[in-house]
Amino acid sequence: MLNNFEEIQKMGKDQMDMALESLGSMSKGFQAIASEVADYQKKSFEEGSAAFEKVAATKSLDKAFEAQADYMKTAYEGFVGEMTKIGEMVTDLSKDAYKPYEGLFAKAGK
Template identity: 65%
Template sequence: MMNKFDELQKLVKDNMDLSMESLGTVSKGMQAIAAEVADYQKKSFDEGTAVAEKVVASQSIEKAFEAQSDYFKTAYEGFVGELTKIGEMYSDMSKGLIKPYEAMLGTIGK
């Protein structure tokens, strides 16, 4: 009887350790994503401010439209690139979330 209790206790401890490892991965991943988003927002704000100053200082309406058009193009490309990067970060995080369980799940089918 005691042997079964020890096995159950070990199983519960192992599962708790796996859960804590997965939660650590999620925590680190979310921190990295939050830092990336904050950096992008700061960069985007700085670029937008610089373009606004450039538009205001433009000598002609054509130069103002040109500055805005260039900004919109680069802002869009930067946004798409940032979304791709964040998507990859989420994908990596989810792979890391499952990793601790791979060994356990591999033994279930055997």
């Protein structure tokens, strides 16, 4: 009976360690994603402000439309690139959060 209690206690400790390791990985991943989003927002705001100033400084309507079109193209490409990067970060976060459980699931599958 005592031996079973020790095994249950060890198993509970191992599971808690895995959960804490997984949560630590998730916390680091979310912090990295939040930092990346904040950096992108700052960069996007600065680029938008610069584009507005460029459009406002133009002398002709054609140049204003051209400047606006250039900004929209650049902003769209930047957005797609950023979302791709964040998607990769989320994938890495998921993999890192799952790692502590790989051995447990491998044992359960046998």
